[in-house]
Amino acid sequence: MSSELRSNLEDIGLSLYESKVYLSLLQLCSATMRELSEKSEVPYQKIYEVTRSLENKGLIKxxxxxxxRVKIIDPSIALKTYKDKIMSRFDNSISKIISFWSKERKGDTERSLHVAGKRTIIKIIKEFMEKSRKVKIVYDKPPEWLVRMIKQYKGDLTFITSQNIDINAKIKLVKDIQSRFIIFDDSLLVTFNKNEEGDEIIIDSCRGCIIQASEHFDLLINSIIPKKEIQL
Known part of the structure; x- marks a missing residue:
């Protein structure tokens, strides 16, 4: 249950450390910084920074x-307020990112954006998928939310993975893939990163970055012998 709840907390935009601390407070209600560090297994040198961030979100005091000491604020009130706040921020951020993509794909300016948080990442990828006619994906073991998007996609999609997935797309199975990225319409690159603070993507309109990723994609398609190849 703890891992499921932690995943739920990450879904609403908390980092890994924030999720661990908040989950611990759901159980403790109130604790000293030392007790909270021990219960959550978040390093003590990080606990002040993490609790301050949660307080700024209006979730704890x-x-x-x-x-x-740290005290949890009634989740039935605090989480609703937090939801309203982040939904407004998400909508605004996504509008700006989509605008960035629309402008940059028409020019030669080289720029990149870093976006963190599972919920925001899912919304952004969904927007890009809906607006793209051609998508190229490299992902060893794609998360369920990405698999659902792939299944719903109606355009030209090519997918390189190490996991056998039943989808209506051009698939190539390759062992030991190290990269995780998506190319949209050969004009935008999204690279997936994972660190101790949670999920992150880098959105690039840099032509050099896109060309390099495309060349890597072509090498995987053409040069490596797959375990199994499905052409639908």
């Missing part, structure tokens, strides 16, 4: 004193 830091009580000054010696020692400092």
């Amino acid at each position: 830091i009580i000054e004193g010696k020692p400092k």
Whole structure:
């Protein structure tokens, strides 16, 4: 249950450390910084930064004193307020990113954007998929949300993966893939990263980056013998 709840918390935009701390407070209700660090297994040198971030989100309250304590705010109230706040921010951010893509794909300016948070990433990829006629994907073991998008996609899609998936697309199975990226309409590159703070993507309109990714994609398609190839 703990891992499922932690995943739920990451779905609403909390980082890995924030999710661990908030999940611990759901169980403890109130704790000192030291107790919270031990319960959540978040390094003590990080616990002040993480709790301050959660307080800024309106989810917890830091009580000054010696020692400092942290108290959870009623989730039925705090999470609803947080939801309203982040939905407004998500919509605004996504509009700006889509605008960035629309403008940059028409010019030669080389720029990149870093976007963090699973929920935001899912929304952005969904928007890009809906607006693209051709998509190239390299992903060793794609998450379920990406598989669902691939199945719903109606355009020209080529997918290189190490996992056998039943989808209506051109698929090539390749062992030991190290890269994770998507190329949209040969004009935008999204690279997936994973770090201790959670999911992150880098959105590039840089022609050199797109060409390099396309060349890597072509090498995987043409040069490596797949375990199994399906052409639908």
